[in-house]
Amino acid sequence: MIRLLPLALASLWNRRLTAGLTVIVVALSVSLLLGVERLRNDARESFASTVSRTDLIVGARSGPVQLLLYSVFHIGDATNEVSWPAVQRIAARQEVAWVVPLSLGDSHRGFRVVGTTPDFFRHYRYGDGRRIGFAAGRPFADVFEAVVGAEVAARLGYREGARITLAHGSGEHVAEHGDKPFSVVGVLAPTGTPVDRSVLVSLESIEAIHLDWQGGAPIPGLKIAPEMVRKFDLAPKRVTAALVGLENRAMVFRLQRAINEDTREPLLAILPGVTLDQLWDVVGIGARVLLAVSALVVAVGLAGLVAVMVASLGERRRELAILRALGAGPRDVFFLVAAESVLLTLAGCVLGVALVQVLVFSMAAWLQANYGLAVSPGWPVGREWMLLGAVMLAGLLASLVPALRAYRQSLADGMMVRM
Amino acid sequence: MNMTNALLLFAACTSLAPTAMAATGHAHEHGVASLNVARSGGSLLIELDGPLDNFVGFEHAPRNAEQKRRLADALAILREPARVVNLPAAAACRLVDAAVAEPFAEKPGAAHDAGDENHADLEANWHFECANAAALDGFEVTLFKHFPRLGKLRVQVAGDGGQSAQTLRPASAQVGF
Numbered sequence: 001m002i003r004l005l006p007l008a009l010a011s012l013w014n015r016r017l018t019a020g021l022t023v024i025v026v027a028l029s030v031s032l033l034l035g036v037e038r039l040r041n042d043a044r045e046s047f048a049s050t051v052s053r054t055d056l057i058v059g060a061r062s063g064p065v066q067l068l069l070y071s072v073f074h075i076g077d078a079t080n081e082v083s084w085p086a087v088q089r090i091a092a093r094q095e096v097a098w099v100v101p102l103s104l105g106d107s108h109r110g111f112r113v114v115g116t117t118p119d120f121f122r123h124y125r126y127g128d129g130r131r132i133g134f135a136a137g138r139p140f141a142d143v144f145e146a147v148v149g150a151e152v153a154a155r156l157g158y159r160e161g162a163r164i165t166l167a168h169g170s171g172e173h174v175a176e177h178g179d180k181p182f183s184v185v186g187v188l189a190p191t192g193t194p195v196d197r198s199v200l201v202s203l204e205s206i207e208a209i210h211l212d213w214q215g216g217a218p219i220p221g222l223k224i225a226p227e228m229v230r231k232f233d234l235a236p237k238r239v240t241a242a243l244v245g246l247e248n249r250a251m252v253f254r255l256q257r258a259i260n261e262d263t264r265e266p267l268l269a270i271l272p273g274v275t276l277d278q279l280w281d282v283v284g285i286g287a288r289v290l291l292a293v294s295a296l297v298v299a300v301g302l303a304g305l306v307a308v309m310v311a312s313l314g315e316r317r318r319e320l321a322i323l324r325a326l327g328a329g330p331r332d333v334f335f336l337v338a339a340e341s342v343l344l345t346l347a348g349c350v351l352g353v354a355l356v357q358v359l360v361f362s363m364a365a366w367l368q369a370n371y372g373l374a375v376s377p378g379w380p381v382g383r384e385w386m387l388l389g390a391v392m393l394a395g396l397l398a399s400l401v402p403a404l405r406a407y408r409q410s411l412a413d414g415m416m417v418r419m
Numbered sequence: 420m421n422m423t424n425a426l427l428l429f430a431a432c433t434s435l436a437p438t439a440m441a442a443t444g445h446a447h448e449h450g451v452a453s454l455n456v457a458r459s460g461g462s463l464l465i466e467l468d469g470p471l472d473n474f475v476g477f478e479h480a481p482r483n484a485e486q487k488r489r490l491a492d493a494l495a496i497l498r499e500p501a502r503v504v505n506l507p508a509a510a511a512c513r514l515v516d517a518a519v520a521e522p523f524a525e526k527p528g529a530a531h532d533a534g535d536e537n538h539a540d541l542e543a544n545w546h547f548e549c550a551n552a553a554a555l556d557g558f559e560v561t562l563f564k565h566f567p568r569l570g571k572l573r574v575q576v577a578g579d580g581g582q583s584a585q586t587l588r589p590a591s592a593q594v595g596f
Contacts, residue, residue, distance in 0.1 A: 052581070
């Protein structure tokens with residue numbers, strides 16, 4: 001039987017145009033399936049690795065998912081703000097090790113401005129507990145000093161010493177805080193998290209640029225020069241959220257309850273990892289639907305393969321009859337046709353895997369830059385092998401259709417005197 | 420807006436309502452209870468909170484001898500941690516503190532403390548200290564065996580290795596760290 005394999009290859013080569021097209025159809029469908037699976041996994045991982053070692057995120061009372069998405073991932077609707085005394089009360093609790101406040105709302109040329117404290121660089125962790133590194137420069141120490149994320153620096157060409165102005169809000173038509181420029185004092189190393197796309201400044205800087213503003217617009221006639229702002233009280237009044245780390249992780253649920261039941265201000269404390277899992281439970285439904293659709297596309301591809309193989313049998317009556325005349329049994333014919341179909345599926349899978357690599361490789365930088373999704377090329381892993389196995393199994397089953405037909409045809413042809 | 424963002428937003432919209440409730444107070448869903456598991460090194464804190472119905476089959480002050488017995492039985496089980504969780508023996512955990520809030524207990528000064536007549540919850544927590552924290556890689560929850568009305572446990576895990584949300588059912592009652 002194995003001796004039939006070269007024959008199957010030669011026969012496919014003889015019909016290389018239709019065979020090649022069939023392989024391409026299968027390869028495209030396989031690459032879609034693998035691509036969806038790869039994106040599903042990598043997206044989950046890149047989200048999961050964004051916050052690490054943060055025990056609680058505290059914000060104004062809203063939904064846990066909304067708070068998580070807005071405060072850490074900078075997507076979705078803005079949440080209400082938390083008063084500064086409330087943040088200080090949490091920081092003062094004895095079970096709390098550190099608090100990193102975050103103040104969102106301003107932007108710089110499409111990138112988010114994050115007001116925070118220098119503690120951010122000390123306590124914010126990503127991946128499996130990695131710290132943020134500086135590619136150049138140092139943390140901000142004074143008002144009107146800014147640290148830019150790796151991608152902000154790369155895309156806008158910023159280095160230490162660059163002068164930038166921040167804008168109020170985010171969108172197309174934003175008012176600029178043009179009278180109070182910032183100087184870039186630090187550039188962060190790439191992290192693969194939304195930090196890469198952020199401009200970080202101190203909470204006092206955020207207060208300072210809004211001193212002569214009211215209700216989201218500059219107060220007409222009032223101008224406070226940058227050198228004058230230090231005379232004002234720059235202590236923050238409100239922040240968007242705060243990251244909280246505990247001395248003892250075992251206390252996390254007690255602290256969460258204490259914060260959620262605070263009667264002075266409606267607060268919400270969430271466990272980021274738990275909320276992310278709950279979020280993925282829901283997102284997972286959508287991702288599974290996408291995967292199911294791509295599985296259907298693979299089924300369509302294999303149906304095309306069956307159609308091509310069955311159609312070719314009519315043209316190959318003479319070829320198969322000669323084989324029979326040379327002593328091949330109907331079972332040999334069955335095996336030959338089945339082997340051809342399986343070879344086509346295999347070639348489709350191999351080409352599909354290669355196609356995914358090319359796609360991932362060429363789009364990785366773009367996905368990272370535009371959507372912060374870290375996808376990595378590489379050999380298929382875990383479930384991707386299972387999917388490939390499933391495709392091969394389906395291809396094997398599909399190959400039975402033309403093979404059985406060829407088997408029966410060769411029996412009948414053998415008994416009829418024709419030609 | 421890419422696919423993932425769109426999905427996340429979709430998820431944010433659909434999951435806002437139920438999770439918002441869970442965060443601020445009480446979701447009261449029969450058959451389901453919540454279990455919080457916090458762990459730091461060898462310290463393990465487990466908190467159980469769920470409708471009383473899951474444990475005794477009614478949610479009012481016991482009205483007859485049979486109901487009194489069922490309530491007493493349930494509390495007795497919860498006061499015995501070995502019947503609640505099955506911690507790995509190698510971790511050498513010992514119970515340092517356990518508290519089971521007794522529903523309908525007469526509080527001094529309060530004539531009647533059933534709160535809502537139609538809903539009552541049962542709360543309990545256990546604090547273990549484990550000598551060999553490295554061997555504590557997870558544990559089995561054995562509550563389902565004693566309380567057949569309990570069908571699902573929503574577990575929130577917070578530990579040194581990270582946080583996760585897990586769902587336990589009678590057939591798969593293992594909490595992983």
